Amino acid sequence: MTAFVEFNGRTYDTDEEGYLANLSDWSPEIADYMAKLDDCDLGDAHWEVINFLRAYYQKYQIAPAVRVLTKAIGKKLGKDKGNSKYLYQLFPYGPAKQACKYAGLPKPTGCV
């Protein structure tokens, strides 16, 4: 590993794009801190998505594709939130990449 994040006196290995190398290092605090490094303040709306992603990953061992995410968010949190526009407003670098990073999920391999 060639990169790391220093937080609360501890060093966390990451890859070049800032994804945690060890998923077990994740905590809400490190998520907040990683977001701050990207000039992003995580509010309740962000956390709804992050918590959803973590629960999805826990259950299925995969990060959902964006259209699966939007559909599922719409079903769980309401139709007004179940669209990619809403998700891109929260995560301007792309919900798959950015939200997965703060949620401590593996980096999407960018297969499509």
Place this chain on the structure above:
Amino acid sequence: MKFGIVINEGPYQHQSSDTAYHFTKAALAAGHTIVRVFYYHDGVNNGNNLATPPQDDRDIVKRWSALSKEHNLDLVVCVAAAQRRGIVDADQAKRSGKHAENLADGFRISGLGQLIETGIEADRLMVFGD
């Protein structure tokens, strides 16, 4: 007719890369088009230019590169499979902080979506593997 070729095994370990190569050559000779050759699973090792087979054996990696040059073939290595197995182009090496790149001439790394697109575009999809 448009063929898509999928290769799921690495060179030397299994004959499937050889069979795919001879099929591809025969299809080109018969005037057909090759939409793409897609390398998946251990097939991504067909794009490893660090391979150095002995002089009295065929050079499978070079053979694909040469065929690609001659016929302008699109040789695509799956990114997810390549990352697992350490097949890396210059861009990937930079982004993942690796010291080396080893993708052979004529190959490019791209997503699995290219496999699905090959299936959509080709009249026949030929799968070679183990």
Place this chain on the structure above:
Amino acid sequence: MLHTVNKSPFQKNSFDTSLRLSRKGSDILLIEDAVYAALKDSAIAKTVKQAVTTHSIYVLEPDLMARGLQPARLIKGIQIVGYEGFVELAVKNDKVQSWL
């Protein structure tokens, strides 16, 4: 429809599965180690002889030669093709399934 098989029938069940999951009248091409399925007098020759009556069975010549199998040793009715013939079979049939 063209079915290709590349495993020796003495090692894996791919040839059996290709027969089970193909419609009668389909083409089956034996390549790589599957060419051993074409041998007469083998333990599975009865199955293959039966298959020749329901399917068109082909075998890839370069793979036969590489393995030292002479045409005289093959079950009657199995047709020998080269890579050109392989391509023609793939063109003639509208889809291809590889039983690996």
Place this chain on the structure above:
Amino acid sequence: MGAIKKFMYINRTAPYGSIYSLEGLEVALIGAAFDQDVSMAFVDDGVFQLKKGQDTSKSGMKNFSLAYSALGDYDITKLYVEKESLQARGLTVEDLMPLTYEDQDDDYQEKPSIRVVDSEQLADIIAEQDVLLNY
């Protein structure tokens, strides 16, 4: 991108012993984004992929069997399991994970994705496909 094609992923390998089933599932999940007519077949040792109760905690591998339950979210709702392959391995459909999908055309009713078919039925389904990928 033209007409919708029928894609079928034919799974004939058991999980864990090789990577084929895991990387095959990755293709299916990615392929779902292309809006083609997708189905999966589980034949020979491929039926073991759907065995319920897989636990990789002591083998150190990733338990990707959980991801099959997400296939419904990806609109992959036709999972054909060959009856003869199940029987040959001493399994019944009760040994398999209960995979379901929500039918959008039927008020999001939850319906089973697994369809047990015999060899002859599966041969007919295979013959109707356009693109066949094997794992």
